[in-house]
Structure formats: structure tokens, C-alpha cells
Amino acid sequence: MSEHAAHNEGGDVVYAQYETIEQQQESYVVGMWSFLVTEIMFFGGLFMVYSLYRWKYVDVWSKMSTELDWRWGGLNTTILLISSFFVAMAVQKAQKRETKAQINYLWLTVLCALGFLCVKYVEYQAKFHHGLWPDALYTAPHIIPHGEEGYSRIFMSLYFAMTGLHGAHVAIGIIVITTLIFMTKAKAPSVSDFVPTEMVGLYWHFVDLVWIFLYPLFYLIPK
Amino acid sequence: MSAAAAVQEQKVEKNYLNADHTIASWLLTKDHKRIAVLYLISVTFFFFIGSIAAGLVRLELTSSQGLMLTSEAYNKMFSAHGVVMIFFFLIPAVPATLGNFILPIMLGARDLAFPRLNLLSWYLYVFAGILAAIALATGGFDAGWTFYTPLSSLYSNTQITMALSAAFIAGFSSIFTGLNFIVTVHKMRAPGMTWFRMPLMIWSTYATSVIIILGTPVVAITLFLVILERWLGIGIFSPEIGGDPVLFQHMFWFYSHPAVYIMVLPAMGVVSELMAAFSKRPVFGYHFVAFSSLAIAGLGFLVWGHHMFVSSQSVYLSVVFSFITFLVAIPSAIKTFNWTFTMFKGHVEFKTPMIYGLAFMGLFLIGGLTGLFLASLDTDVHLTGTYFIVAHFHYVMVGSATIAFMGGLHYWWPKMFGRMYSEFWGRISAITIFAGFNFTFFPQFIVGYLGMPRRYHYYFFEPGWEVYNIMSTMGATILAIGFAMPAFYLTASLLKGKKAPQNPWGAKGLEWEKAASPPVTHNFSEPVVVTEPAYNYPTLDEWPEDDAGVEAALAPQGGKG
Numbered sequence: 001m002s003e004h005a006a007h008n009e010g011g012d013v014v015y016a017q018y019e020t021i022e023q024q025q026e027s028y029v030v031g032m033w034s035f036l037v038t039e040i041m042f043f044g045g046l047f048m049v050y051s052l053y054r055w056k057y058v059d060v061w062s063k064m065s066t067e068l069d070w071r072w073g074g075l076n077t078t079i080l081l082i083s084s085f086f087v088a089m090a091v092q093k094a095q096k097r098e099t100k101a102q103i104n105y106l107w108l109t110v111l112c113a114l115g116f117l118c119v120k121y122v123e124y125q126a127k128f129h130h131g132l133w134p135d136a137l138y139t140a141p142h143i144i145p146h147g148e149e150g151y152s153r154i155f156m157s158l159y160f161a162m163t164g165l166h167g168a169h170v171a172i173g174i175i176v177i178t179t180l181i182f183m184t185k186a187k188a189p190s191v192s193d194f195v196p197t198e199m200v201g202l203y204w205h206f207v208d209l210v211w212i213f214l215y216p217l218f219y220l221i222p223k
Numbered sequence: 224m225s226a227a228a229a230v231q232e233q234k235v236e237k238n239y240l241n242a243d244h245t246i247a248s249w250l251l252t253k254d255h256k257r258i259a260v261l262y263l264i265s266v267t268f269f270f271f272i273g274s275i276a277a278g279l280v281r282l283e284l285t286s287s288q289g290l291m292l293t294s295e296a297y298n299k300m301f302s303a304h305g306v307v308m309i310f311f312f313l314i315p316a317v318p319a320t321l322g323n324f325i326l327p328i329m330l331g332a333r334d335l336a337f338p339r340l341n342l343l344s345w346y347l348y349v350f351a352g353i354l355a356a357i358a359l360a361t362g363g364f365d366a367g368w369t370f371y372t373p374l375s376s377l378y379s380n381t382q383i384t385m386a387l388s389a390a391f392i393a394g395f396s397s398i399f400t401g402l403n404f405i406v407t408v409h410k411m412r413a414p415g416m417t418w419f420r421m422p423l424m425i426w427s428t429y430a431t432s433v434i435i436i437l438g439t440p441v442v443a444i445t446l447f448l449v450i451l452e453r454w455l456g457i458g459i460f461s462p463e464i465g466g467d468p469v470l471f472q473h474m475f476w477f478y479s480h481p482a483v484y485i486m487v488l489p490a491m492g493v494v495s496e497l498m499a500a501f502s503k504r505p506v507f508g509y510h511f512v513a514f515s516s517l518a519i520a521g522l523g524f525l526v527w528g529h530h531m532f533v534s535s536q537s538v539y540l541s542v543v544f545s546f547i548t549f550l551v552a553i554p555s556a557i558k559t560f561n562w563t564f565t566m567f568k569g570h571v572e573f574k575t576p577m578i579y580g581l582a583f584m585g586l587f588l589i590g591g592l593t594g595l596f597l598a599s600l601d602t603d604v605h606l607t608g609t610y611f612i613v614a615h616f617h618y619v620m621v622g623s624a625t626i627a628f629m630g631g632l633h634y635w636w637p638k639m640f641g642r643m644y645s646e647f648w649g650r651i652s653a654i655t656i657f658a659g660f661n662f663t664f665f666p667q668f669i670v671g672y673l674g675m676p677r678r679y680h681y682y683f684f685e686p687g688w689e690v691y692n693i694m695s696t697m698g699a700t701i702l703a704i705g706f707a708m709p710a711f712y713l714t715a716s717l718l719k720g721k722k723a724p725q726n727p728w729g730a731k732g733l734e735w736e737k738a739a740s741p742p743v744t745h746n747f748s749e750p751v752v753v754t755e756p757a758y759n760y761p762t763l764d765e766w767p768e769d770d771a772g773v774e775a776a777l778a779p780q781g782g783k784g
Contacts, residue, residue, distance in 0.1 A: 034406065158459070
């Protein structure tokens with residue numbers, strides 16, 4: 001591809017299929033938003049399943065919620081919110097072409113993401129320890145009334161499916177942001193303008209936003 | 224001077240096919256046209272795999288005792304047929320093959336917005352196809368293409384997990400294609416190519432892409448939950464621990480009903496092109512046809528419950544789904560009537576693509592109207608789960624989508640490969656396919672109405688059905704011959720076909736008027752500016768009065784190409 005690419009006056013790379021840098025940048029942004037729409041539908045399916053079962057088994061849901069530690073969840077929410085601030089700053093620095101500051105903010109975002117995964121690891125470890133992994137060996141907590149153990153297993157299934165999928169998105173985010181950092185450092189032509197950083201920022205905000213919904217839905221169910 | 228002219232000539236004759244000859248230049252290409260050719264080869268391959276499975280199914284049913292397969296083997300055969308045909312042929316056939324090739328050219332663009340993503344989506348498709356093939360080779364899977372729980376999640380011991388993974392990955396392939404098309408339509412139109420100057424093929428491909436990016440992620444997560452259930456034993460759909468197996472059906476059909484429109488909408492786009500090109504008339508009611516595509520896409524998301532009238536679904540919900548399903552008939556009828564009026568007072572030429580186009584109209588009419596029988600609650604209770612359903616959706620998926628794919632393939636073949644095919648064999652094959660198709664599936668309406676259940680490999684309790692089944696199998700043989708013919712004459716066309724002129728049909732449209740046959744790597748030799756609406760054929764007054772004048776107006780244009 002690069003052999004067909006041309007540089008415009010600003011030194012940005014315009015790929016062969018585009019007429020102008022503006023057309024290219026707008027295409028990237030429309031593409032990213034369309035991708036986020038698919039992500040919303042992807043998680044949306046899970047949120048729909050969640051609402052259905054919570055409505056059906058509301059008592060078990062609120063009992064199971066106490067099995068999750070709201071403090072760990074709250075810590076993670078804080079970490080992600082701060083990381084969103086960092087990535088927003090990185091986008092702003094990229095627009096101003098302050099590459100050094102941009103890279104520092106991106107590193108801070110990665111740091112937050114790693115912190116999030118560490119907390120998640122501690123939490124998952126505790127669940128495994130308590131026999132709450134929803135496979136055949138699952139043992140329901142004592143607070144769950146006899147005959148409703150299965151419902152609590154659905155709760156844990158959804159907990160692991162939804163937070164696991166979210167965690168996978170965080171891990172992908174780490175890979176993407178780190179790649180962006182090294183490409184920016186290497187002055188790769190495809191990241192010469194701010195748009196790639198902005199798209200990574202959009203993705204990261206989305207990942208953050210999913211967690212903003214997951215936290216109250218799992219950790220903060222009223223008694 | 225002459226040397227310079229020779230160099231010039233050589234430059235002109237460079238096109239996307241001969242720009243580079245190495246295998247790597249094909250496997251690493253970012254050219255949408257080459258990727259379309261890669262798709263064409265791979266969907267053809269899977270079409271033949273799926274056909275073999277269909278042939279075995281038809282053969283088994285020639286005897287009321289079941290001819291040769293065990294129940295288990297039969298289940299695996301129709302599952303293989305369904306999964307391969309739907310996920311690996313029908314869904315990518317028109318959009319990813321024909322759409323990929325023609326969409327940027329029709330828009331006056333040099334390529335899709337994201338060429339690398341386009342290549343990635345082909346690789347995902349191939350990877351998914353290989354997974355499905357491995358699943359078939361290592362024992363197959365028996366839960367149908369619909370993978371209903373709890374059969375797929377709890378009871379089946381076959382290669383379901385691998386088949387689900389294949390469908391999951393194929394889903395991402397189509398998501399990326401759809402996303403690419405949406406961005407391309409929004410951002411890559413040539414100067415002057417306004418929304419209402421776009422050919423109707425673009426409108427319907429756009430509507431399809433909207434369905435793909437809204438629907439496919441939902442089926443992806445659904446299949447993923449079934450994979451998790453088989454793998455870990457988590458119980459979202461497991462009735463044993465309070466899960467709801469019918470929830471799977473809701474989530475599955477939320478995508479899979481719109482998926483029918485993923486197959487048929489681009490097919491409708493192809494037919495719009497064919498009707499205009501071979502009647503030399505603008506498509507009647509352009510705006511209505513364009514918006515009916517969007518209407519079908521929108522309504523398509525509100526009708527999934529009509530697959531579940533006999534599940535535990537609330538009857539009040541069923542009434543609503545039934546009503547909305549009837550509404551889908553309105554935009555479909557708008558299209559059909561408008562295509563018919565497009566031919567009115569036109570110079571209709573019965574070339575091979577047009578024969579396919581007309582076949583589509585007839586078969587889609589039957590497929591669509593029998594859909595209304597099934598949308599009515601009371602008749603559906605009688606007909607659901609019978610061969611009537613099988614006949615109905617084959618009229619839509621084969622009779623409409625596949626026939627239109629064949630029509631589009633023949634229409635754009637000279638543009639894709641720069642060669643003409645044998646018109647004689649093209650017509651023979653089109654008519655054979657049309658006849659064979661009806662011969663195969665019409666008896667299934669009757670035997671389904673009489674009560675023959677689908678997915679049974681014998682019917683010894685009602686030997687009278689044998690005659691319909693034998694008829695159907697004979698029809699399938701004719702159909703197979705019809706589909707085998709293009710394999711020969713299209714290959715022959717590639718090897719020694721007559722060179723195609725730039726515009727062999729005398730049709731309007733950027734791909735015929737501005738792009739060479741075959742096009743150059745970046746589609747156009749000079750920048751495209753659009754100054755006229757789509758299908759800008761002469762009005763009735765402008766047509767020459769005498770036969771010789773008409774003949775001249777219909778002749779191929781654009782020189783030697």
C-alpha cells in the first residue's frame with residue numbers, strides 16, 4: 001500500500017484510495033463509530049440476557065450481589081475513569097502535535113489498564129477460591145435458598161461472561177495503545193496525524209463506558 | 224514516436240488482472256476487484272460442498288424407508304448443507320463477491336475505504352471455512368444450521384463447538400465487509416455522485432450493510448454463549464438450572480431473520496440493475512425502490528418472532544409479529560411492481576442475465592407470497608416444520624438470492640474478466656436452472672401441505688409421499704446439471720472467450736461508461752465526475768422510430784475494450 005501512498009503539504013500520508021487527507025480522516029472516524037455500533041450490539045445482547053434473568057430471579061440476584069466486593073469494583077471504576085481522562089489528554093496532545101506528552105499520557109493509560117486487570121485477577125481468584133466458577137463443580141453460597149442454586153449459577157455465568165469479555169477488551173486496548181506508542185515513537189507514516197490516537201481514544205472510552213454499566217449492575221444491586 | 228505509442232498502448236492495456244502475476248500479489252492484494260475474485264473462487268467452492276450434502280439429502284428421500292443413510296448421518300447432512308450454504312455461500316455471495324467488485328466502481332471511487340480490512344475479512348472467511356470443513360471431516364454436526372438449544376448445548380456429541388466457532392468467525396468477516404461498505408458509501412462517492420444518483424445496487428447493498436452491522440454482533444454473542452455453555456457448562460440457555468432455551472431462539476432469530484434480507488436485498492439490487500440495463504429504461508419509481516430497501520432492512524428487525532409461533536412465545540406477541548411480517552410484503556411488492564413497470568415499453572432483450580432477472584421475479588413472487596401463508600398464525604400452526612417451509616425458504620434463498628447472484632455474475636462477467644461467455648450456453652443453463660429449480664421445490668409445497676415433516680430421513684408412515692419426493696429429486700438432478708454448465712462455459716470464456724468491449728450491453732452506469740473491461744487497478748484512467756442521474760436512458764420520445772435505429776442504439780459500445 002505504502003508505495004501508492006502520497007504525502008500532502010502537511011506531511012501526512014494520504015492513501016491511494018482517498019482524494020484528500022480530510023476524506024481519509026473522516027472515513028476513519030465514520031468507520032470507528034460504525035465499529036462501536038457493532039460493539040454496542042455485541043454487548044447489548046448480553047445486557048438483554050442480564051435484564052431478563054435479573055427480572056426473573058430478582059431475589060437471588062440481590063443476594064449474589066453481596067458475594068462481589070463493591071470496594072474492589074469501585075476501585076476499578078475509579079481506575080478506568082482516570083484512564084479515560086489520560087487518553088482524552090493524549091488525544092488533545094496529539095492534536096497539538098506534542099508527541100512527547102502524548103506518549104506519556106498513553107503510557108499512563110496503559111498503566112491504569114494493567115492496574116484494572118490486576119484488581120480483576122484478585123477478584124476472580126477469590127471467586128475460584130469460593131467455588132463460584134460456574135462449571136459442573138459450582139457450589140452455591142449458603143445464603144442462596146435450597147432449590148435456587150441454579151439461578152445463582154446463571155448469575156455467576158453472566159458475571160464471568162460479561163466481565164470476562166470486558167476484560168478481554170481491556171487487554172486488547174493495552175495491546176493497541178502500546179502498538180500506537182511504539183509506532184508514534186518510530187514516526188511511522190500511518191500515525192503521523194492525530195486521527196489514530198483519536199480512534200484509540202474512542203475505543204478506550206467505549207471500554208470504560210461498558211464498565212460504568214457493569215459495575216452497578218453486578219456490584220450495587222439493592223437488597 | 225512509434226515506440227512511444229507502443230509504450231502508451233501497453234500502458235492502456237494494463238488492468239487489474241495482469242498488473243502483477245505472482246501468487247503473493249493475489250493473496251496479499253488490497254484491490255477490491257482481486258478480493259472479489261478471491262471471494263468468487265471460495266464461495267463457488269463452498270457452493271459445491273453444500274450441493275453435495277443437498278444431493279445426499281435428496282437421494283435419501285427417494286425411498287419412504289430412507290435409502291441409505293442412518294438418522295444420525297442424515298442429520299449431519301442437512302446440517303452441513305444448511306451451515307455451508309448459508310454462512311459460506313449465501314451471505315457472502317452477492318455482497319462480498321459482486322458488491323465488492325462493483326460498489327467502488329459504481330460510486331466512482333478508486334477502492335473501498337479500508338482495503339486492508341477488506342482483505343482481512345476474506346482471510347477470516349477462509350479461516351472460518353476451513354474450521355467448518357474440519358468440523359465436517361472429523362464427524363460433522365447434527366443440530367441444523369439453527370443450532371437450537373438444548374440440543375446444541377447439552378445433548379449433541381458432535382463437532383458443534385467447532386461449527387459454532389466457524390459461524391462466529393464468518394460473522395466477523397461479514398461485519399468487516401458491511402462496515403467497509405457503509406464508510407465507502409458515506410465518504411467515497413465521486414464528485415457529483417449524490418445519494419439519489421446512486422445506482423439501486425448501492426442502495427440495497429447499503430441497507431444490507433446496516434443489517435450486518437446491527438444484527439451480526441448479536442448472533443455472534445449468542446453463538447459465543449452456546450460455545451461457553453458447551454465448554455464450561457455455564458447455563459444461560461440450560462433449563463436444568465433455570466436458563467431459558469427459548470431465549471436462544473429469540474436471540475438467534477433477531478439476527479437470522481434479518482440475515483434472510485442480507486441474502487435477498489443485494490439480490491434485489493442486482494435485479495434493479497438488470498431490469499434497467501436490459502429494458503433500456505430507467506428504473507420505475509427510483510426513490511420508492513431505494514427507500515423500500517431501507518424499509519425492508521428496518522422492518523426485518525421486528526419480525527423475528529414469526530419463527531417461534533409454536534414455541535412458548537406469548538400469543539399476543541405472536542399477533543404483533545404476524546402483523547409486522549405482513550408489512551414486509553409492502554416494500555417487497557413495491558419493488559416487484561416497479562421492476563415490472565421498468566420493462567413497460569422498454570426494449571427488453573432476453574440475454575442471459577435478463578433471463579435470470581425474470582426468473583428471479585417469478586420465483587421471488589412465489590417465495591414471498593407463500594411467506595404470507597406462514598406469517599398467518601393459524602395456517603402456520605399447520606404448515607410449520609413441514610416441507611412447505613422448506614420449499615418457501617428455498618424459493619427465497621435459491622430462487623431469489625442465488626438466481627440473482629447468477630444473473631449479476633453473468634451481467635458483470637465481461638467487466639470482471641474482460642471476456643464474453645457463450646450466450647447460447649448461458650441461456651440454456653439459465654433456463655435449465657429455472658426449470659430444475661421449480662421441478663425440485665414446487666412438489667415440496669404440495670407434500671408439505673399434505674403434512675410431510677422436515678428433517679425426517681424416512682416417511683414409511685405415508686408411502687404416498689414418495690412420488691413428490693422422487694419428482695423433487697429428479698428436479699434436483701436437473702438443477703445440478705444447470706449449475707454445472709456455467710462451470711464449463713465460464714471457464715471456457717476465461718481461456719478463449721471473445722474480448723469484451725467496454726460496454727457489451729449498451730448499459731448506463733459508471734462501470735460501463737467510464738471503466739475499461741477489465742478495469743485498471745484504480746478503476747478509472749481519469750477522475751470521475753458524475754453529471755447525470757442513474758439509468759439515464761433515452762426517454763420514449765428520444766428512441767429512433769425505425770428498427771435499424773433501435774438496433775444501432777442497442778449495439779455494444781466502447782470499441783474493442
